[in-house]
Amino acid sequence: xxxxxxxxxxxxxxxxxxxxxxxxxxxxxxxxxxxxxxxxxxxxxxxxxxxxxxxxxxxxxxxxxxxxxxxxxxxxxxxxxxxxxxxxxxxxxxxxxxxxxxxxxxxxxxxxxxxxxxxxxxxxxxxxxxxxxxxxxxxxxxxxxxxxxxxxxxxxxxxxxxxxxxxxxxxxxxxxxxxxxxxxxxxxxxxxxxxxxxxxxxxxxxxxxxxxxxxxxxxxxxxxxxxxxxxxxxxxxxxxxxxxxxxxxxxxxxxxxxxxxxxxxxxxxxxxxxxxxxxxxxxxxxxxxxxxxxxxxxxxxxxxxxxxxxxxxxxxxxxxxxxxxxxxxxxxxxxxxxxxxxxxxxxxxxxxxxxxxxxxxxxxxxxxxxxxxxxxxxxxxxxxxxxxxxxxxxxxxxxxxxxxxxxxxxxxxxxxxxxxxxxxxxxxxxxxxxxxxxxxxxxxxxxxxxxxxxxxxxxxxxxxxxxxxxxxxxxxxxxxxxxxxxxxxxxxxxxxxxxxxxxx
Numbered sequence: 001x002x003x004x005x006x007x008x009x010x011x012x013x014x015x016x017x018x019x020x021x022x023x024x025x026x027x028x029x030x031x032x033x034x035x036x037x038x039x040x041x042x043x044x045x046x047x048x049x050x051x052x053x054x055x056x057x058x059x060x061x062x063x064x065x066x067x068x069x070x071x072x073x074x075x076x077x078x079x080x081x082x083x084x085x086x087x088x089x090x091x092x093x094x095x096x097x098x099x100x101x102x103x104x105x106x107x108x109x110x111x112x113x114x115x116x117x118x119x120x121x122x123x124x125x126x127x128x129x130x131x132x133x134x135x136x137x138x139x140x141x142x143x144x145x146x147x148x149x150x151x152x153x154x155x156x157x158x159x160x161x162x163x164x165x166x167x168x169x170x171x172x173x174x175x176x177x178x179x180x181x182x183x184x185x186x187x188x189x190x191x192x193x194x195x196x197x198x199x200x201x202x203x204x205x206x207x208x209x210x211x212x213x214x215x216x217x218x219x220x221x222x223x224x225x226x227x228x229x230x231x232x233x234x235x236x237x238x239x240x241x242x243x244x245x246x247x248x249x250x251x252x253x254x255x256x257x258x259x260x261x262x263x264x265x266x267x268x269x270x271x272x273x274x275x276x277x278x279x280x281x282x283x284x285x286x287x288x289x290x291x292x293x294x295x296x297x298x299x300x301x302x303x304x305x306x307x308x309x310x311x312x313x314x315x316x317x318x319x320x321x322x323x324x325x326x327x328x329x330x331x332x333x334x335x336x337x338x339x340x341x342x343x344x345x346x347x348x349x350x351x352x353x354x355x356x357x358x359x360x361x362x363x364x365x366x367x368x369x370x371x372x373x374x375x376x377x378x379x380x381x382x383x384x385x386x387x388x389x390x391x392x393x394x395x396x397x398x399x400x401x402x403x404x405x406x407x408x409x410x411x412x413x414x415x416x417x418x419x420x421x422x423x424x425x426x427x428x429x430x431x432x433x434x435x436x437x438x439x440x441x442x443x444x445x446x447x448x449x450x451x452x453x454x455x456x457x458x459x460x461x462x463x464x465x466x467x468x469x470x471x472x473x474x475x476x477x478x479x480x481x482x483x484x485x486x487x488x489x490x491x492x493x494x495x496x497x498x499x500x501x502x503x504x
Contacts, residue, residue: 017047017128017494020118021153024103024135025054025062027306028393032155032240033133034069034080035267041079044490047128048079052117054110055087059343061306085113098220100135100212104227108138115142122146129493131238134164135223137230144233149496152234156392158241158249158263159420160413162199164228165258167213170195171225174216178206185214199249202423207434208415232259235496238489240265240392243481244471245399245425262489264482266396266472272373284373287330288380294328297384300455301403303332303374304389308410309344311336312353314441319358321447322366327455329366330377346370378403385454387431387447390417399427402469404461406431406454408442426464429453 019040023033037049053066070082091105121127130143131153143150154161163170177193178186187206194203212220231237241263243250253261291299302318304310310318315333322329333353334344350368351359359368374394377383378401386403388394389410395417398405405428407418415436421428431450432442475482 015046015494016125018121018125019047019049019129019131019493020052020121020127020148021049021131022052022054022114022136022139023133023153024107025056025059027062027065028391029133029135029155030062030065031269032267032393033131033153035269036153036238036240036264037080038078039264039267040486040490043486045079046494047490048081048125050081050083050117050121052114053082053084054107055084056106057087058339061343083117085110085117088113097218098212098215098223100223101219103135104138104223107136111138111142114139115145118142118146118148122148128496129235132234135227137227137233140230140233149235149493150233151493152231152237152259154237154239156240156413157395157417157420158239158246158253158261159197159199159424160392160416161231161237161239161261162249162253163197163413163416164224165231165253166197166199167225167228170197174213178216180217184217185211186216198252200420200424201248204416204419205434208419210413210415211411211436232257234259236260236262236489236492238262238264240267240396242266242472242475243485244475245468246420248424249420260492262485264486264489266400266476266482268375268393268397268400270375272375284376287367287369287372287377290367291330291377291380291382294382296381299328299330299382300385300387300451301330301332301377301383302387303372303377303394304334304408304410305391305394307343308389308391309334309336310410315353316355317441317444318447319354320444321451323358323362324444325448325451326365327451328382329362330372330383331366331368332372332374333368333370385451387450387454390414390421390428392417395421396472399465399468399472402466404428404454404458404465406450408432409435411437426461427468429458429461 021033021037023030034051037051041047041049055063073081088109091102096102096105118127118130127148130148130150132139132150133153133155140150173195174186178188181187194205197204212224215221236259239261242265243263250261250263322331333347333350335347337344347353347370375397378386378397383403385406386398387406387408388398390407391414395405405421407422407428408431409415409418415434418433422430422433429450431447435442474480477483
């Protein structure tokens with residue numbers, strides 16, 4: 001039997017609490033986790049944080065980021081520390097069918113190392129809480145073994161949290177009303193079928209469900225269900241959103257039987273990646289110099305996230321649409337990953353995948369580049385619209401800087417995010433809501449129409465985005481909704497530990 005960790009007070013000094021985090025080793029998951037740890041420790045000086053780092057050798061950019069974190073922590077007064085866990089043998093190809101299957105199994109193999117790291121910490125300090133994220137739920141077992149309160153940090157919207165919590169019940173409808181199709185995705189037996197998910201005020205069309213859910217015969221579907229099932233085993237769920245942005249979704253999660261939900265966002269990395277990305281400073285300077293020469297709100301920015309890339313035929317359609325539209329543009333183009341576990345890379349000759357002469361004809365109008373520091377670009381006054389993959393971090397950044405989005409989802413839950421942004425929140429315009437990797441091309445005319453709505457029309461959307469920009473900042477101030485929610489979380493964690501101490 002594993003001995004439960006016990007807590008103690010040292011003298012009469014102020015109580016100190018250690019909180020431990022573990023994140024899925026992807027930029028989109030890891031960055032908000034790190035930023036929340038900093039946010040929590042800045043808010044309450046009793047707290048310090050330790051983030052356990054999982055290394056994936058196939059993702060050097062992620063590893064550069066994590067190495068930079070440790071370096072920065074050693075040269076600052078930060079209360080956030082980092083422990084790089086020992087490496088483990090990855091799953092063999094016969095053990096998984098999807099990237100989520102690989103990631104889930106790979107994370108699970110780290111449980112002994114996580115348990116050892118937390119036990120070592122607990123020998124010298126009070127470990128008040130252990131935060132897992134949406135795909136590290138197997139670590140709940142470690143928290144239970146050690147008797148540490150476990151919480152979920154959810155870096156996606158409250159609407160998608162509700163979908164995940166509802167997914168086990170929804171699985172029955174998917175089994176009854178959907179059939180396999182030639183595309184490999186399940187399809188509704190009746191085209192009129194829509195799905196009711198409590199965190200969405202409108203019925204969901206099946207076409208916006210994540211690919212892993214629609215590929216019912218692959219292990220990604222199993223892992224979605226498995227992670228979703230475990231969310232309710234936590235003491236509370238911290239969500240990177242805010243009440244004013246997702247009022248319906250957040251209020252619908254306040255039901256009995258669910259852990260309490262704490263919307264504490266928007267939690268953003270305002271510094272961006274210029275300090276650690278190998279192309280950061282030089283590339284960023286040239287882009288910002290170009291933007292400085294453009295009129296305010298005149299440039300449309302196209303970027304598809306840290307894991308987003310498009311194939312040659314789609315790139316050519318985008319180029320044609322941009323040229324026809326006549327708008328100034330900044331376009332981040334990434335080369336598709338070479339292996340299943342790789343991330344997008346940089347083209348050595350991007351001109352070769354674009355229409356002949358495109359770069360010459362648009363030289364005075366636009367700029368095509370590789371990796372770009374997205375948050376710094378969105379903050380520039382020249383940016384007037386954002387063609388986005390609708391990752392949640394990107395949506396929060398666009399809201400913070402008041403930049404309207406045209407939706408072009410690619411993977412993960414981005415189709416659902418796009419649906420919420422356009423149909424529920426009125427904060428974006430639609431290019432596509434249901435585009436996904438391997439789907440039908442977005443043709444040049446379709447993009448051109450979307451760009452015109454984004455840059456010249458939809459005044460109501462632009463007004464709502466400006467209003468939400470103001471609200472996104474107010475919620476983090478004293479008496480703001482997210483500030484109050486964070487205070488409630490801190491009170492819950494510290495109160496629970498005080499109760500444990502009294503029992504010791």
